[in-house]
Amino acid sequence: MRRLLWLLLSVALHAVAQPARRSGFDDMSPSTQAMQRDDAQNPAMLWAQDGAALWARAPSPSVPACAGCHGEARASMRGVAARYPAYDEALARPIDLATRINRCREMRQGAPRWAPDSQELLSLESHLALQSRGLPVEPPADVRLLPWRERGEALYRARIGQLNLSCAQCHDERAGLRLGGGLIPQGHANGYPLYRLEWQGVGSLLRRIRNCMTGVRAQPLAADSPEFAALATYLAWRDRGMPVESPAVRP
Amino acid sequence: MRRRVVLQFGLAAGGLLLVRPARATRFEMQSAIADYASGAPVKPGKVMFDIPPLVENGNGVPITVSVDSPMTAADHVTGIAVFNERNPQRDVVRFTLGPRAGRAVVSTRIRLATSQQLVAVARLSDGTFWSQGVDVLVTLAACLE
Amino acid sequence: MARTLITAPATAKRGEVIELRTLIAHPMETGFRPGADGLLLPRNLITRFSCRYNGDLVFSADLHAATAANPYIAFFTVATESGTLSFSWEGDHGFAQTETVSLSVT
Numbered sequence: 001m002r003r004l005l006w007l008l009l010s011v012a013l014h015a016v017a018q019p020a021r022r023s024g025f026d027d028m029s030p031s032t033q034a035m036q037r038d039d040a041q042n043p044a045m046l047w048a049q050d051g052a053a054l055w056a057r058a059p060s061p062s063v064p065a066c067a068g069c070h071g072e073a074r075a076s077m078r079g080v081a082a083r084y085p086a087y088d089e090a091l092a093r094p095i096d097l098a099t100r101i102n103r104c105r106e107m108r109q110g111a112p113r114w115a116p117d118s119q120e121l122l123s124l125e126s127h128l129a130l131q132s133r134g135l136p137v138e139p140p141a142d143v144r145l146l147p148w149r150e151r152g153e154a155l156y157r158a159r160i161g162q163l164n165l166s167c168a169q170c171h172d173e174r175a176g177l178r179l180g181g182g183l184i185p186q187g188h189a190n191g192y193p194l195y196r197l198e199w200q201g202v203g204s205l206l207r208r209i210r211n212c213m214t215g216v217r218a219q220p221l222a223a224d225s226p227e228f229a230a231l232a233t234y235l236a237w238r239d240r241g242m243p244v245e246s247p248a249v250r251p
Numbered sequence: 252m253r254r255r256v257v258l259q260f261g262l263a264a265g266g267l268l269l270v271r272p273a274r275a276t277r278f279e280m281q282s283a284i285a286d287y288a289s290g291a292p293v294k295p296g297k298v299m300f301d302i303p304p305l306v307e308n309g310n311g312v313p314i315t316v317s318v319d320s321p322m323t324a325a326d327h328v329t330g331i332a333v334f335n336e337r338n339p340q341r342d343v344v345r346f347t348l349g350p351r352a353g354r355a356v357v358s359t360r361i362r363l364a365t366s367q368q369l370v371a372v373a374r375l376s377d378g379t380f381w382s383q384g385v386d387v388l389v390t391l392a393a394c395l396e
Numbered sequence: 397m398a399r400t401l402i403t404a405p406a407t408a409k410r411g412e413v414i415e416l417r418t419l420i421a422h423p424m425e426t427g428f429r430p431g432a433d434g435l436l437l438p439r440n441l442i443t444r445f446s447c448r449y450n451g452d453l454v455f456s457a458d459l460h461a462a463t464a465a466n467p468y469i470a471f472f473t474v475a476t477e478s479g480t481l482s483f484s485w486e487g488d489h490g491f492a493q494t495e496t497v498s499l500s501v502t
Contacts, residue, residue, distance in 0.1 A: 181390030353413030
């Protein structure tokens with residue numbers, strides 16, 4: 001009986017202790033928010049515009065462009081970015097949108113993969129993610145994702161690096177406090193790819209996570225590592241229901 | 252004993268040379284403004300310098316400078332210039348306008364190396380110069396790439 | 397050819413003051429930044445932006461290292477007649493690019 005009461009209490013406390021989710025957008029100054037809201041000002045729109053051109057252009061004369069199979073991205077790609085990472089049967093793991101784009105290129109267009117965070121890949125990913133802007137992040141209800149999500153959560157809560165810090169320690173426990181002069185955000189992934197003022201360019205979630213890991217003096221994850229796949233899967237679940245903001249702007 | 256005193260003095264003097272006092276850069280900014288105005292007096296007023304007082308990242312700071320002017324052929328803004336105190340160079344940007352601008356409002360994004368004072372100067376068609384200064388606090392990202 | 401994004405109305409009434417907003421993809425390398433090897437990255441800036449309305453210069457800007465990367469410049473002009481608005485960017489290493497938009501004034 002006492003054990004049951006303890007169990008109920010801990011579950012209740014856990015539910016109560018969940019902070020309200022707050023996008024990094026809400027932590028920004030009004031002028032940076034204006035940069036994201038205004039498509040005429042948002043530098044990431046330069047990448048998205050490039051992505052639209054890439055969508056329409058065949059990589060070589062004998063193969064179709066993306067548009068050749070998928071038509072207008074505005075129609076066919078609506079909601080797609082909100083459902084990634086998704087499980088890929090051939091690779092037997094979750095993949096992010098960038099990996100999906102590259103697999104399409106290889107398998108359907110006979111074209112070489114674009115390097116992670118290359119301009120072409122970021123541009124096309126921005127164009128596609130833009131088609132889901134405003135829609136809620138909706139990780140697929142796929143049981144195969146469950147063990148990856150749990151593994152991702154374990155990675156999120158594990159202490160890493162010489163500084164021996166976990167993602168959770170900053171982004172769950174200390175979100176809203178300051179690190180140096182900067183406000184610690186909750187670290188949601190609902191705006192990627194995004195224009196980061198620090199980068200003076202557009203970058204991916206992978207780049208940001210690698211930054212963070214370097215920041216705590218840990219070995220950064222590789223692009224195609226199962227750990228990154230797990231972490232991205234967990235982060236999408238952590239963001240579920242939040243609106244897609246891609247392509248966002250962040251300090 | 253004497254040698255140690257000389258060394259200490261030498262270090263202190265060298266340190267002073269490396270860190271330029273705020274007075275020097277403020278003076279340089281005033282000189283750059285005076286240069287832009289060709290020695291004419293620069294009066295505070297007419298200029299609205301819209302910049303966030305607390306900047307999250309100095310790499311991209313949106314600014315808008317508006318000048319109170321009818322923008323007619325007889326009375327208009329001919330130029331707007333922004334100067335800074337502590338970037339490597341004093342000049343930020345210089346705009347050239349005319350009556351065809353319709354409205355003396357310009358927006359852009361600038362870089363700020365550190366917390367400092369900025370001054371926006373407007374040149375009017377009647378040869379007068381007006382300005383507004385703002386103090387900006389710049390915070391830097393904690394986790395750099 | 398750098399990517400550009402120009403936001404301008406397609407039509408306007410005569411005498412109306414219209415807003416023109418321009419974005420161009422450019423690193424605006426200051427020449428003060430060290431690269432990964434510790435050596436200063438060479439300066440690569442856009443130094444001048446100008447807008448011509450049917451050939452007449454209506455606005456210009458002289459940019460320096462303190463202009464942020466991927467420069468954004470927004471300004472106004474009076475819609476006087478139908479025609480072409482041309483936007484030119486010039487800079488280091490012979491950088492020169494012009495983009496045009498049409499404006500119909502009634």
